[in-house]
Structures are given as C-alpha cells and as structure tokens.
Amino acid sequence: MSDHAPSVSTASERVPGKLIGAIVAVGSLAFIGILTETVMTVLFPQLMGEFHVDTATVQWITTIYLLAVAATMPVSSFLKRRFRLKRLFLAAVALAIVGSLIMIVATAFPMLIVARVIQGIGSGIATPLMVNIILEQSPRSKIGRLMGVGSLVITVAPAIGPTVGGAVTSVLPWRAIFVAAVPLVCVAAVIGVMCIEQKAPTEDAYLDPIQLVLIVLALVGMILALNQSGVAVGALVSGRSAMRSGVIAVASLVIGVGSLVAFCLATRKAFSPLLRLGILRDPVVLLHWVEYMILPIVGIGFGYVITNVAQLSLGTDAFLAGALVLPGALVGAVCSPLGGWFYDRFGAVKPILIPLAIAALGPLLLCVFALRLTPALLAGFYFIFGFFYALGNPNVMTSALSQIPREFTPDGNAIFNTGLQFGGAAGTALFSTILSMSQAHAVAVGFGEGTPEFAHATAVGGMWTFGVMTLICVIGWACLAVAFRIRADRARKSVPGGGSRMAA
Template identity: 75%
Template sequence: MPEQHIDNEKIPTRLIGAIVAVGSLAFIGILTETVMTVLFPALMREFHVDTATVQWITTIYLLAVAATMPISSFLKRRFALKTIFLAAVILAIVGSLIMIVAQAFPLLIVARIIQGIGSGVATPLMINIILEQSPRSKIGRLMGVGSLVITVAPAIGPTVGGAVTTVLPWRAIFVIAIPLVLIAACIGMKCIEQKTPTEAAYLDPIQLGSIVVALVGLVLALNQGGVAISAAVSGKSATRSGIIAIVSLIAGLALLIVFAMSSKRAFSPLLRLGILKDPAVLLHACAYLLLPLVAIGYGYVITNVAQLSLGTTAFVAGSLVLPGALVGAVCAPLGGWFYDKFGAVKPILIPLGIAILGPVLMLVFSMQLTPVLLAGFYFIFGLFYSIGNANVMTRGLSEVSPEFKPDGNAIFNTCLQFGGAAGTALFSTILSVAQAGAGEEGTAEFAHATAVGGTWTFATMTVICLIGWCCLATAFRIRAARKRA
C-alpha cells in the first residue's frame, strides 16, 4: 500500500508536457501583449493615435481573453481537450499573421481580439488539466509551474519588445511567435490526455452574449469616462465620450444582472455561479480581480513613465520591468511549495503584504524617480506578488466540489483577465488626464505632466492593493471560524 501511494503521487511526464504545451500558448499571447505596451509611443507615432486610443491594443486583448474565459467550463464539458487545444493554436497563428501584414490600426485591434480568444481558451485549459490530473499532494507545486509558464512572459515581454525593435521592425515579434506556437502544438498533441468523458453541454446564446457585452461595456465605460475627463481638462467637448461612458456603464451593469439571473434559472448554465454564495470564495475572487489589476497595469505604467517622463529609450524602459517580473516568475513555484508545506494563510498574506511596499515607495518618490528606482521598487512588488498571488485561486477553489472546479476556474480566470483589462484602461486614463493640455510629447511640460499622472496612478495602485489584501484576510477569518464551529 505505501508503494502504491507513492506511485500515485508521482507526477507523470506527459502531464508536465501537457502543462508546458498549453501554457506556452498563454505564454506567447501574454508575451505579445506585454511586448506591445513598451511599443506604445512608437505605435502612437506610426498610426497617429493618442495614449487613450493606443492602449486598446492591450485592453482589447485582455477583454477578448476575459470574454472567452466564461465559456471554458462549457468547452471542457463539451469538447475533447486536444480539440480545444488545437483551436487555441489556430487562433494564435491567425492572429499573428494579421499582425504581420496589418497596415491600419483597426486591423491591429482585430488581430488582438483573435489572439485574445486563443489565450482565453488556452489559459483555463492548462489550469483545468492541473486541477483534474495532478496528484493531490503536488497541486500547489504544479499550479506554481503553471503560473511560471504564463508569468515569465510579462517578465521578458517589455525587454524583448525593446530589444527586437532596436534591430528589427516590431512586426518581427509575430514572425518569431509562429514557429513557437507550432512547437507547442506538436508537444501538446503528443502529451495531452483525456481523463474524463465529454458530455452534451448546451451553450445558451443569451448567457454568452450578456456576459461578453457586459465585460466590454464596463471597460468601455472606464475608457470613455477617462476620454471625457481628458477632453474637459483640455477645454474640448466631452459630451460624446461622456454619453458613451454612461450608456456603457448602465448597459454593462444591466447585462451582468441578466447573466446572473439567466444562469440561475438555466438547466445547463454557462457558469454555475452558485459557488460564489460562499463568502470566502467570493472574497478570494474579488482579490483575484483587484490584485492583477495592479500587476498587469504596472508594466504599462513603468514603461510609459520611463519613456515619456524620464526620456529613456524603449529598450531601457522594457529592461526596467525585467528584474522584478523575471524573479517573480521564477519564484511563483516557490509560492506553491510554501502552500503545500505550510498551508495557505502565511504564504499568501505575508508576501502580498510586502508587495504593497512597491507602489507605496513609487508614490513617495514619484516626483524624484529615476530608472534605477523604478526598477528597484518594481522588483519588490514583482517578487512578493508572484509568491503570494500564485496561491490565491488554489486556496479559493480548495473547498469547491470537484464537479464545480471548472466553473470556479473559469470565474477566477475571468476575474484575472478582466482585472488586467480594467487596470490598463484605468491607468492609461489617469495618465491621459494628467497629460491633457500639457503640450506635445518630448516637451518638459509633457514630461512633468506624465510624472504627475504617475503619482496619481501609484496612489490608486496602493489603495487597490490594500483592498485586495483585506479581502483575503477576511476570507481566511471566515474559514478559520468555520473550522472552530
């Protein structure tokens, strides 16, 4: 019996291959997303768009990912894992090909939507494989490995973007991405195994349409609200963007309610939201929405403040994110090991509490920042955020019944991606408002306005981090009280 137990707890080689293959698709999508953030100033010049417009390159990608996440539970129930994986591969290749040939900004947006859908299929597929096929005693470590696969991309993305565009056109990034996708496809088709049978799940178009439009509406409201404020500060008309913001907000909230009500009554709901009736799960999901809002937006803010306020090159700006993001990515599995060994509370609350020092120090020194300080303060955040946040979803879903874990996975990943989209939109809006009426890019006035926008942004980040930490602390108190009862 002991030997059989040890055998059952071994991690199969094919499982590792499946995680790497599926995670690589998410890796490539996130890599191209973070590569684009450091290229914003160049894209603004090439396509003649402003800061609020160019950020849609990132925001629309994250929105497409977020809008796809809710159907991941349906896809897993309805289709074989290899079929889902192959669809993600095709979407990634088609999106990259469009990026290579696109000569107009709207075509870039179309390509990012396609790539976002591909990543939105791949990321929850990887998590579902880990949750379903991992030995129970190794789940924290394997979730850490999965986190490593997709968090290395933000670490190297801005640096890759700066380095490639120093010697090659920015489109070369997508030329390089295609063979990487094909390699991942070969590994995945060999290693992915089907452990559970598919079933005749039904995709309700009302539920799908309402959640997609709701997510888009909420981010559009945030974006257009910022455009309206920027226009008002500059003395221009804010009527059109203000109306769009209000209508989008109302539509987004209304359709969220429609989605929740239709899911509750449906025989085969797109997402079984009943798990959120548990306040501990709900609070974990809220934290998983708020903290990535800061983490994903951070790279955008640093690279743009470095270029537009401090006057660095794209390569230097991208390199500033590398140390913190890379060490954080490498340490994500360490967070999983801590979780397996010490439980959830300390490995989550302590590192995330220390991570808050990053935006706090950015705020304190916001008007005296140098490239070295930007890199150093981000290093603090990136290291400790990755160690702690890698375990939030694992802990949030730890008491959810196995049959509902795919729904929980979809909900948490939707929160993650929507938070990232909202964060990029929010922080770009804050910078745009600060830059409004401050002259042209490259002037001292514009650089000072960007620094002021950075101050507002770092203050907002600090508040968001504190709220997310408090959500987790409260969730742990609730679960501790249950055990004592």
C-alpha cells in the same frame, strides 16, 4: 498487502512526464499571447506615431486583447465538458497563428485590433484549459507546485516582454516579433499533440446563446464605460468637447450593468448555467475572487505604467524602459513554483498574506518618490512588488478552489479567470486614463511630448497611478484576511464549508 501500500501511494503521487509536457504546451499559448501584449505596451509611443493615435486609443491594443480573453473565459467550463482537450488545444493554436499573421501584415490600426481579438480568444481557451488539466490530472499533494509551474509558464511572458520589445525594435521592425511567434506556436502544438491526454469523458453539454451574449455585453460594456469616461475627462481637461465620449460612457455603463444583472438572473433559473455563480454565495470564495480580480489591475497595469513613465517622464529609450521591468517580473515568475511549494507545505494563510503585504510596499514607495524617480529606483521598487506578488497571488485561486467541490472546479476556474482578465483590462484602461488626464493639461497649453512640462505631467500622473495601486493592494489584502478569518471560525466550530450546497 500492507507492505506494498507506501510504494503504491508514492507512485500515485508521482507527476507524469506527459502532464508536465501538457502544462508547458498549453501554457505556451497563453505565454505567447501575454508576451505580445507586454511587447506592445513598450511600443506604445512608437505605435502612436506610426498609426497617428493618442494614448487613450493606443492602449486598446492591450485592453481589447484582455477583453477578448475575458469574454472567452466564461465559456471554458462548457468547452471543457463538451470537447476533448486536444481538440480545444488545436483550436487555440490555430487562433494564435492567424492572429500573428494578421499582425505581420497589418497596415492600419483597426487591423491590429482585429488581430488582438483573435489572439485573445485563443489565449482565453488555452489558459483555463491548462488550469483544468492541472486540477483534474495532478496528484492532490502536488497541486500547489503544479499551479506554480503553470504560473511560471504564463508569468515569464510579462517578465521578458518589454525587454524583448525594446531589444527587437532597436534592430528590427516590430513585426519581427510576430514572425518569431509563429514557429514557437508550432513547437507548442507538437508538444501538446504528444502529451495531452484525455482522463475524463466528455458530456453532452449545452451552451445557452442568450447567457453568452449577456456576459460578453456585460464585460465589454463596463470596460468601454471606464475607457470612455477617461477620454471624456481628458477632453474636458484639455478644453475639448466631451459630449460624444460622455454619451458612449453612460450608454456603455447602462448596457454593461444591465447585462450583468440579466445574466445573474438567467443563470439562477437555468438548468445548465453558463457559469454556476452559486459558488460565490460562500463569502470565503467571494472574497478570494474579489482579491483575484482587483490585484491583476496592479500586476498587469505595472507593465504599461512603468514603460510609459520611463520613456515619457524619465526620457529613456524603449529598450531601457523594457529592461526596467525585467528584474522584478523575471524573479517573480521564476519564484511562482516556490510559492506553490510553500502552499503545499504550510497551507494557505501565511504563504499568501505575508508576501502580498510586502508586495504593497512597491507601489507605495513609487508613489512617495514619484517626482524624484530615477530608472534605478523605478526598477528597484517594482522588484519588491513583482517578487512578492508572484510568490503569493498564484495561490489565491488554488486556496479558493479548495473550498469548492471537485465537480464544480471547472466553473470556479472559469469564474476566477474571467475576473482576472476583467481586472487586467480594467487596470490598463484605468491607468492609461489617469496618465492621459495628467498629460492633457500640458498638451492643452502647448507643451507636447519631449518637453519638460510634459515629462513633469507624466510624473504627476504616475504618482496618482501608484497611489491608486497601493490602495488596491490594501483592499485585496484585507479581503483575504477576512476570508481566512471566516475559514478559521468555521474550523473551530466544526462547520463544513458547504461547497456542494452553495454551488447548486
């Protein structure tokens, strides 16, 4: 019997082809959603003219998508327990197709918003579904690499999105992007139906509608408060009344924070909570989560900031603005599995802390050279961030979930992905606010888009934006450094992490 043990072990560690197919199929839905999101960011100046909206308004195309994803993420743990994987996948497919069809026929800005909500819900189902499949069905020694493959499927979209947007709109109407998305979704559907397998039985799980309403109100309220605060500040800078937006900001903040507090209290007393927030009582998990929430503020925000600074400050066209994002985002996306391999080979500490420390140099250099940027410098400094961010950050959730008992992994997955999407939505709102504030003064004194004064104002806004990005990177890195120090102290004292105790 012992002679056959190594071969049995090797077979158990082999990655099935159907698992790879399932990851690609489910990840493709998130890929298409993020692709269309980043495509739209490079088209903001064009959409502002076509639909007669300002910068603070047009960014809602991205923000509302991320909010819809974030509001769906908390339900993912319930959905995974209650419904079969293939049924969830097909629901996400249907939402992606419907959203794309609405984008194709949209004639008014509110129709774009409705379409992005529908697409966001589809992506909110697909992304945690892919992660749950990896964590549940992959060999333990291959989790880092397969999480890297999952990250590759998703992160290629931001890499090619701006370039696709610029290239397509230079020869075709922007709606052609969504015409092409429909057959891609259909191909993913065929692969998913063939490859997705149900390994764990479903449960008779219960969804508390009160908890669901509370978490949605919390997410929407806090993002809306940030957005409307920016609108109010921009209005004050330009000499307009800020009363309406200021009242909305305060009311949204009160509703958002109040709903979050109520949700936390409700889940503590519930027999079957929507999210088991108890896993965040462990400071190691909590610090990982904080980093995983705030770093995407920079990662997702870069796609918006670079394309708009390139067009409105440096005077590039949409195609070149999108192409500037491509080198850093694409090489980072391709290297995500490499980061997962480093994690499997060397553990969590060095494969996470070293790349993220180097990644912070990207926004720092952009801040220093903000008023003297050229397209080449913009692309080069972003390359530094994009490569090392993709090398280290996908491992953060893997590292945190390793501290959580396996039965609570769906809850950890939902909490981390909710934080990621919330951070992305907050980042888009934050950075568009900073740029709008800087541009508002130039507009107020009569210098509109296309003037040297407006371009300089955008460059100044970019400088402040890159400075905030650098600060966020430093805070995120510090959180992880403290988390790893706590984990090391526990190991030295031989004290277990106590995940099952904390998740109760």
